[in-house]
Amino acid sequence: MQRAIKVTVNGKEYEREVEPRMLLVHFLREELGLTGTHIGCETTVCGACTVMLEGHTVKSCTVLAVQANGKNLETIESVASDGDLHPIQEGFWNEHGLQCGFCTPGMIMSVKQLLGDNPNPSRDEIRHAIEGNLCRCTGYQHIVKSVESAAKAMVQE
Amino acid sequence: MIAASFDYSAPETLADALRVLSDDPEAKILAGGQSLIPIMKLRLSIPSQVVDLGGIIDLHAIAEEEGIIRIGSMTTHEQVEHSELLSEKCPLLVAAASGIGDVQVRNRGTIGGSVAHADPAADYPAALQALDAKVKVVSSAGEKIIPIDEFIVDALTTALEPDEIITEIHVPTESTGIGTAYETIVQPASGYAIVGVAARIGLSEGNISFARVGITGVGSKAYRALAVEKALEGQPAKDDTYGIASRVAAEGVEALEDLHASSEYRAHLATVFTCRAIAAAAGRAQ
Known part of the structure; x- marks a missing residue:
């Protein structure tokens, strides 16, 4: 049985008919073609599928698309504007915050929420904020540095 | 991983939600979905219908x-983690909430959903037991207030009937002279407690006048460590007392065994973390 849903993703409204069992991450990738949000573990662990739902980060493999009906979503595709990287993306670029890049979209969405709530986080606060995002390459040191660099750049802006 | 097909409704009132439940005994309530959606993806749960409570505004206050x-x-x-009211008047619940899962899970998961799921390693049940919390449930027949000890029956089993919905959790406002603490050791990948101990200690003239200890992760359900409480009450508030009382933290409990901790090690951790939680709570009571 299909259900009609209406969602706003990155400022654009979409209406689609979906099965209630369709996961939000599949909706974003397959229905809307927004493949920047990655599927890692699909078991609520790795955080690669992190997006913002009504301004809060969620793991989109553990939300049904129908639960987003009428809601506002932001994905990694909304972060850069007109080809200019966001300061968080610049931070990851400058400080080597990624190697394979698979976790990066989810990592950046989590960092976006952190720096929105707390513009000047300590190292502990950064680690606490990204505890739901697993990276298998960097050992996290560079990611923490990337966040510090982004925070500094954003405060100066 | 895709769940089996189900029908879906998102009622806007509690009355509408209750009607769906009484019409369809195989329907399942969806709160934050952080436990239900994973078990539906694994097809451990195959409900005919999912009733999403997300649209019922009354359940958020x-x-x-x-x-x-x-x-x-x-x-x-x-x-819960960021509630000023709870930080001031029920810090134990804030401490338990802030350790659940990770940021994304805490943004979605709900207290009602956690209590209804009754995972043996969930953080809330231990804290709620130490708080003598009560669970308010509503059905089309009326409402009931159930003490948390009676509500949680066993692993993943509660006293909630298929036609009932949890609407509120009641916790006491902490009175002066009482200190609380939640001490836990977690499985780092999942964030679930291997052992979590919530302690609520009252002091009077240097002696322990009141003790509540709730322990999660050790047995098939969170439990009140009554033997520990008994060993504390009336005794002087000092480290020796806490150490002796903590020895019976897992007494009479068949400690779980999995790849993260053997039964023996879990029982040992229960003792260690009970002692830490009591000491921290007593420190805050003074």
């Missing part, structure tokens, strides 16, 4: 009335 704080069942862990 945190309010204090006559010494009782009423927490709406759809209150997220994030909302």
Whole structure:
């Protein structure tokens, strides 16, 4: 049985008919073609599928698309504007915050929420904020540095 | 991983939600979905219908009335973690909430959902037991207030009937002279407690006048460590007392065994973390 849903993703409204069992991450990738949000573990662990739902980060493999009906979503595709990287993306670029890049979209969405709530986080606060995002390459040191660099750049802006 | 097909409704009132439940005994309530969606993806749960409570605004409030704080069942862990009212008047619940899962899970998961799921390693049940919390459930027949000890029956099993919905969790406003603490060791990948101990200690003239200890992760369900409480009450508030009382933290409990901790090690951790939680709580009571 299909259900009609209406969602706003990155400022654009979409209406689609979906099965209630369709996961939000599949909706974003397959229905809307927004493949920047990655599927890692699909078991609520790795955080690669992190997006913002009504301004809060969620793991989109553990939300049904129908639960987003009428809601506002932001994905990694909304972060850069007109080809200019966001300061968080610049931070990851400058400080080597990624190697394979698979976790990066989810990592950046989590960092976006952190720096929105707390513009000047300590190292502990950064680690606490990204505890739901697993990276298998960097050992996290560079990611923490990337966040510090982004925070500094954003405060100066 | 895709769940089996199900029908879906998102009622806007509690009455509408209750009607769906009484019409369809195979329907399942969806709160934050952080436990239900994973088990549906694994097809351990195959409900005919999912009733999403996300649209019922009444279930989100945190309010204090006559010494009782009423927490709406759809209150997220994030909302508990950042509630000023709870930080001031029920810090134990804030401590338990802030350790659940990770940021994204706390943004979605709800207190009502956690209690209804009754995972043996969930953080909330131990804290709620130490708080003598009560669970308010509503059905089309009326409402009931159930003490948390009676509500949680066993692993993943509660006293909630298929036609009932949890609407509120009631916790007491903490009175002066009482200190609380939640001490836990977690499985780092999942964030679930291997052992979690909530302690609520009252002091009077250097002696322990009141003790509540709730332990999660050790047995098939969270439990009140009654033997520990008994060993504490009336005794002087000092490290020796805590150490001796903690020895019976897992007494009479068949400690779980999995790849993260053997049964023996879990029972040992229960003793260690009970001692730490009691000492921390007593420190805050002074």
